[in-house]
Amino acid sequence: MPEMKLPDDILEQKNNVGVFRNPEEDKEIALGFNLIISALGRRGTGLSQDEGRPVKGMILAEELSPRFVRRLAAEHGEQSFLAAFMMTDSREGYGLDYLLRRHKGRFYRKRYPNLAVV
Numbered sequence: 001m002p003e004m005k006l007p008d009d010i011l012e013q014k015n016n017v018g019v020f021r022n023p024e025e026d027k028e029i030a031l032g033f034n035l036i037i038s039a040l041g042r043r044g045t046g047l048s049q050d051e052g053r054p055v056k057g058m059i060l061a062e063e064l065s066p067r068f069v070r071r072l073a074a075e076h077g078e079q080s081f082l083a084a085f086m087m088t089d090s091r092e093g094y095g096l097d098y099l100l101r102r103h104k105g106r107f108y109r110k111r112y113p114n115l116a117v118v
Contacts, residue, residue: 016033016034028065028068030058030064035051039054039055039084040055040072040076047080047084053084056084058081059100066104070096070100073096078092082095082099087099
């Protein structure tokens with residue numbers, strides 16, 4: 001397990017917390033993680049609005065990288081992500097790619113390192 005220091009307010013959360021260590025972005029934290037996992041376990045069938053909201057939030061959150069979403073989709077399937085956006089008719093693989101590029105486009109653009117001239 002990698003060494004991580006988490007803020008005390010996150011460690012004291014009553015809801016469950018999901019932490020993903022992304023080598024390119026550092027650590028990413030999702031609150032209410034058990035609700036997300038249970039919604040992903042439904043595989044897009046019978047997903048209520050309350051269950052779909054945190055799944056949709058994973059895609060819309062600017063702080064979470066596509067790599068985190070893809071990791072969850074690889075483990076639990078992408079059907080619930082597509083159902084949260086009412087894209088159940090899309091072909092396997094294309095719908096999630098569209099959502100990630102649409103809402104997390106900044107992660108796909110070329111990024112240059114921060115430089116300071118001293």
